[in-house]
Amino acid sequence: MKKYIFIILSTLLITACNTNNNRQYVIGVSQCSEDIWRDKLNNELVMSTYQHDNATLKFASANDNDKLQTEQINQFIKEGVDLLIVSPNQIHTISSVIDKAYDKGIPVILFDRKTDSKKYTAFIGADNYEAGHEMGHFIAQQLKGKGRIAEISGLKGSSPAIERNRGFMDALKAFPGIKVVSRRYADWLKQKGEDEMDSIIARNMPISYVFAQNDRMAIGALQATEKHKIKGIKIVGIDALPVPGGGMENVRDGRLEASYIYPTRGDLVMQLALNILEKRPYKRDNYLKGALVTRDNANVLLMQNEEMNKQTARLTNLHGKVDTYLAQYNHQKVYIFLFSVITLLLIGIMVYVYRTIVIRRRIEEEATNAKLQFFTNISHELRTPLTLIADPVEYIINDKNLNPQQRNMLQIVERNVAVLSQLVSEILDFRKVQNGKMKLHLSDFNLTDDMGRWLNLFATSAQKKRITLQLEVASPIFIRADREKIERICYNLLSNAMKYTPEGGRIIFGATADNDLVHISVSDNGMGIEAGDIPYIFDHFYQARNSGSGTGIGLALVKAFTELHHGQANVTSEKGKGSVFSITLPLKQKGEVSQQEAQTTPPLIDSNENCGEPNTVRHxxxxxxxxxxxxxxxxxxxxxxxxxxxxxxxxxxxxxxxxxxxxxxxxxxxxxxxxxxxxxxxxxxxxxxxxxxxxxxxxxxxxxxxxxxxxxxxxxxxxxxxxxxxxxxxxxxxxxxxxxxxxxxxxxxxxxxxxxxxSGNNENEDISKLSTETDKNFITQLRRIIQVNLADSDLSVEKIGDEIGLSRVQLYRKVKALTGYSPVEMLRKARLARARQLLQTTDKNVSEVAYAVGFSTPSYFSKCYKEEFGESPKK
CATH class of the missing domain: 3.40.50.2300 (Response regulator)
Known part of the structure; x- marks a missing residue:
């Protein structure tokens, strides 16, 4: 195989080199129609140009339109092509334009089909007479000399249809017991083949075989027999294309009895064209060999075609590579020059980018420091007024004379003062971390017990949201760390989990000890974090998309406190499935225990009343x-x-x-x-x-x-x-x-x-007063439905709702809100308004009007009319 590829590559290279100085030829290809057989021919012609780089192809397809094909050939003549390859639609229709090209000295190759003119340079194509004769002989043998046959021919007046029929009938002359009982024309099309077979079946003509002059019409006839569930009719065709759904596959699968290979051989067509153009010897009439395809040889032929397709693909790939190599060779000098220029530009850009990055980092650091300094200054300023608010509120809230609403208002103030105080503390703590002034106050304590207490702080809030809180610690874990800061870390992570876990979710608070390390994690099945936000989630002032309100300091403080303990903070998350925040730190921090502290008091903010937390909605x-x-x-x-x-x-x-x-x-x-x-x-x-x-x-x-x-x-x-x-x-x-x-x-x-x-129900009311297009469209649609169906006594609210797309309850509320009336009242008013108009402008009596506007009885109509207008309809 490698030797084969090397030979092809060498041939392509030599051919390319040898033809650089040869004359370039333009060949016009005029196809009478478009189908997979002609697509195969066109592809083969293109493949042949790989070995003939001095030939350029121009394609045109007439889609079975004689006038269009004449125009396309005239255009080729006008463009001055060097040679024409023509497949005529019919024998007589385009002879004159082919003669015109021939008379102007343009060589003409007729492919596949002929005309009634002798003015052509050469003909190449399969022997249609032989194809028809071969299929006639095959059917006669299968029927053992006796039977009835239907023939579905191609385009009437085209040379292949005429010659295939002649060959077919000549083959049957030797078998007098075989009768052709029907002959139809289907223009080479599958759908028309199916239609003609439908017609044959409709006439109840008993037949044993159908000879379709190509596989497309054969498959159409087959579909007709399957549609009518007719069994016992065998069908043969011509073309045997080895493509998915083609004749060869249908023969292999037993759907068609046989087909006949009608070759394309675009390579031979191209070789004949170049022999003519380059004044080399050639034959005027060239008939291509075909072969009968039955179920016995169809699979082998398909395998051979598959291997040929592989080789064709390899050849195409090699040709592309050769073109690339030649283009690279021809432009090497330009590339070297451009490379030199680009290198100099890159050096300049790199210097510029480096300076820009340095300046930007300096600006960002200064901006961050300025922002922190601003927050710090504000935080210091807030502490005094917060104290002056918190103490009086705490004093007043204990007054027994307060009513429940007043006490409730003051409790809201108290909680939010606590929130502000906590925020101020976080900002000041983060500033201390940034300035390197934050110190650890170490103590030895039981982490397991404290984790249970910290988790219980969220129990009430979790109960409101029906969130399951789960503590997972296998055994007591004793650590040496700054207890207050570990508590702040865990509190922030649990608050975040509560904030973003939906109603009915689960939060797992766990810890494990591994050698000299402790791993603390908070996992939830909430909304999760976008993949693009995860790398920045611990950055100060960063807020992820869809994060809602916040300062962007909480998680930055978690990371800062963790790193202060010589640990690491991490997060893993999947959008829509939840997040896992984890910190890893040593079991024992280096340093002396400052003092054995008593149990820390709960955080300043009771998480059960967390201001920023989206509490669940009650039923x-x-x-x-x-x-x-x-x-x-x-x-x-x-x-x-x-x-x-x-x-x-x-x-x-x-x-x-x-x-x-x-x-x-x-x-x-x-x-x-x-x-x-x-x-x-x-x-x-x-x-x-x-x-x-x-x-x-x-x-x-x-x-x-x-x-x-x-x-x-x-x-x-x-x-x-x-x-x-x-x-x-x-x-x-x-x-x-x-x-x-x-x-x-x-x-x-x-x-x-x-x-x-x-509420006046006047059709002339200005709907522009409505605030939304949705409401305007709704009112317009409602009026139209009512007016169109006024005479329908069975028109109900349910029917109106179905047509508009709303339930009965939704329609009632919507109409009531917009008009002041229920849908039933609005419908009745519209009917009465129409009735009043009819009574005033027509000669109809009361009964006729009542029925015309959808009332089932005149008496009920009169009652409603009098209630609406204060008078009898008879007046």
């Missing part, structure tokens, strides 16, 4: 308070438990209040209860407020609900982004409760006015 029965049913419904969506509690306390006297901790849950509740207004935060886990707003405004059932975005994002561009996502109002935190109450009332009042505007 709908718990959310909807048993208050006055006439109160408007407000849905509050915020991941901060205290904000929700505060808003509930402030709004519950005036409104029914429901809650959700993220946009996804809020959207589900909104679809179930359809509130009058929604107040939503923007920065939330799972689904943020902008995405929530976008989905709500595009949901046909709830798009009419006004949304107030209540958020700390107060820049003008952030406000614009909120309104672009469909928000009806945007209020920045910290907010005025009076302003919020006024905005809620205004939006609800505007919605009521809009409802009154549409």
């Amino acid at each position: 709908l029965n718990d959310i909807i308070q048993p208050t006055d049913s006439n109160k408007p419904e407000v849905l509050i969506i915020d991941d901060n438990n205290d904000i929700r509690t505060y808003l509930r306390s402030a709004l519950s006297d005036l409104y029914k209040v429901s809650e959700a901790a993220d946009g996804k849950t809020g959207l589900e509740i909104a679809r179930r209860i359809v509130p009058d207004i929604i107040i939503s935060d923007i920065m939330m886990p799972i689904m943020d407020g902008l995405e929530f707003c976008n989905q709500l405004k595009n949901d046909k059932a709830i798009s009419h609900i006004p949304v107030i975005l209540l958020t700390a994002r107060s820049l003008d561009e952030q406000r614009a982004e909120g309104y672009e996502h469909g928000a009806d109002a945007y209020i920045a935190k910290p907010f005025s409760l009076h302003l919020l109450l006024s905005r809620i009332e205004n939006l609800i009042q505007s919605r009521r006015q809009l409802s009154e505007f549409f």
Whole structure:
């Protein structure tokens, strides 16, 4: 094989070198149609140019259109091609244009088909007479001289169809017991072959064999017999192409009885063309050899073709490599010059990049230090006012004269003061780490016992969210470390896990001792971390995508405290499956124990009331308070438990209040209860407020609900982004409760006015007053459905809902919110309005009008009409 490849490569190289100075020829190829047989010929012609680099091919296909083929050949003549290879569609149709080319001195090779003109240079193709004769003889032998045959011919008037038929009939002359009972023309097409076979079957003509003049028509005839479940009819064809689904495969699989190899031999066609162009001897008529294919030899022929395809692929690959090598050789000098220029440019760029990186790092370090210094200064300034807030609140909260609502408000203040104090401490601690001033205060303690206590701090919060907390420590682990800092590490990791673990999830808090190391891990099955965020998750001020609110200091402090203990912090995560945060540190830190400290007090913030934690939403029965049913419904969506509690306390006297901790849950509740207004935060886990707003405004059932975005994002561009996502109002935190109450009332009042505007049920009402395209489309669609179906007495709310795509309950709530009427009332009013118009403008009597607008009885119609208009319809 290597020798074979070497010979081909050498031949290609020698041919390429020898033909560089030869004349270049342009050969036009005009195909009468497109099919896999002609595709095979075209590919072979292209392959032949690998050995004849002085020949360029131009292809055109007429798709069985005589006029188009004439135009294409005229174009080749106009372009001045050196030689034409033509496969005529029919004998007579394009003879004149071929004569024109021949008379202009352009050599013409007729391939596969002939014309009725003698003006051609050479003919090459299979012997169609022989193919037809061979198939006729084969069928006669199979039938043993007796039987009935149907023939499906190709294009009427084409030379292959005529010659194959002549050969076929001559072969049958020796067998008088065989009759051709039907002859149809299918234009070489599979579908037409199937249609003609359908026609033969429909006439109930008993036949034993079908001779189709090509395999495509044969397969079409076969499909017809299978469709009609006709058995016993055997089918043969011509072409025997060795391609998937071709004649050779169908013969091998027993679907066709036989076929006849109708060769393409593009290599011989190209060789004949070059013999003519280069004035070498050639024969004028060249007939290619064919062969009968039966089930006995089909598999062997297919194997041979597969090997030929492999060799062809190798040859194509080698030819490509040769072209590449020659191109590289011809451009080596240019490459050397370009390489020199590029090298100099790269050196300059590298110097520039290096200087840029150094400057950028210096700027980043200065910016980071400036940011930390700013936070540190602010933190120091916050400590005094926080103290002045915390002490008075603690004093007042113990006053027995406070009512429950006042005490609840003060507890919210107390918890959030603790949050701010914790944040201030974290910033100052991180600054100490950065400045190298943070020291370890070592003590010996039982890590296992402390881990149990730390995990219990999250028990209440976990119970609310139905999260399973699991402690996995095989045996007591005693370590020497800074107990407070280890507690801070574990607290931060557990808080993060609680924040990003969904309702019903699991958190595992574990530790193992291995030689002189201890491994502490917190794993969850929450939302996980994007792969692109993992390398930066412990960087200070870094916030991962979809992380919600935060400072970006907590995990940086985890890493800093771990490294202070000469350990390592790591994370592994898979998006949508959860995360595992782990720290590894020595069991015993070097240094003296400062003192045996008492059990540390719990953290400043009770995790059960963690401000930043997205607490679970209560079940709908718990959310909807048993208050006055006439109160408007407000849905509050915020991941901060205290904000929700505060808003509930402030709004519950005036409104029914429901809650959700993220946009996804809020959207589900909104679809179930359809509130009058929604107040939503923007920065939330799972689904943020902008995405929530976008989905709500595009949901046909709830798009009419006004949304107030209540958020700390107060820049003008952030406000614009909120309104672009469909928000009806945007209020920045910290907010005025009076302003919020006024905005809620205004939006609800505007919605009521809009409802009154549409309650007239007038088709001319201006739907542009609606706030969203979804609502406009809904009203337009609802009006159309009602107007089109007014006369249908069986038209029901369910039918209207099915056509619009809403359930009965969703349709009722939507229509009621927009128009002030139920769907049934709106339908009745539309019918009565139409009836009034008919009574005033036509000669129909009351009964006729009643039936025309969908009332089942005139008496009920009269009753409804009088209630609506205050008078009898007879007037």
